[in-house]
Amino acid sequence: MTGPYGVGIGWRPEIAGFVAELPGLRFVEVVAESVPATGPLPPGLAQLRERAVTVVPHGVRLSLGGAEPVDPARIAHLAAVAQRVDAPLVSEHIAFVRAGGLEAGHLLPLPRSREAVDAVCANVARAQADLPVPIALEPIAALVDWPDDELDEADFLTEILDRTGALLLLDVANVYANARNRGSDPLALLDRLPLDRVGYVHVAGGAERGGFYHDTHTDPVPPAVLELVGALCARRRPPALLLERDGDYPPAAQLRAELDALAAAAGFPAVT
16 A cells, blocks of 8 residues: 555454544555445445445455465456455465365465475466456465475565565564464564565454463453554554454453554554
8 A cells, every 4th residue: 555544453343433533543454355346335345435434355265375276266256345445555475275176274384495485476367467457466374384385485485575576464473472382582584574565454463372472353452562663653654554353352441552553653643
């Protein structure tokens, strides 16, 4: 996205009323598969567009990291949703969700191999050919690494971005989760990523379970993730940061406090 959009929130039907009442809101993200290609938009989403709030469709089912070519019908749906909401860009994950006709129901991590880079780049090119707007690619949180990794995370992501020309959807919560679970330094990763390619940023909460930090999207954003947001913005502030919350919604006052804390960490105006 071009220009500073500031802080936004993931639009979900369960919190549509809360989102509609945020006076300074300039952008939201919606799960692309939840928006029909034709017919009425979900209640509340059309009203946001009437307020000139930017809507970014976020895909979760393309399976860009799959060995099989991405389904043209899924690309067509994402393209239609982008046109319906007049989106400046769309986003999807560097992950796979299906193989051999089986649906995993989850975003699964790729081995960081040359073969995986080729598969992702081929599928991104197929998507780009039919999308009316740019696409931003989001690396996912992963509890473990594949044993046959050939590239580290920074080189893996940078090669995909360079070869495709895609933008980066940087999930700071994923960066924190991966670094904590791997025992690595999240700042070291930020320093090696092409931050000038960041389209926007995700921020979400998580929780410690069984010795691992899980990126849950149902827990409050921990202070360490907000500190990482500040460190990112000190290096290069992205045009927009989005609070993701996908369930176990807290009272409105708590959600407003999380948005305020994110705005403060990033140096953007409050939207509440």
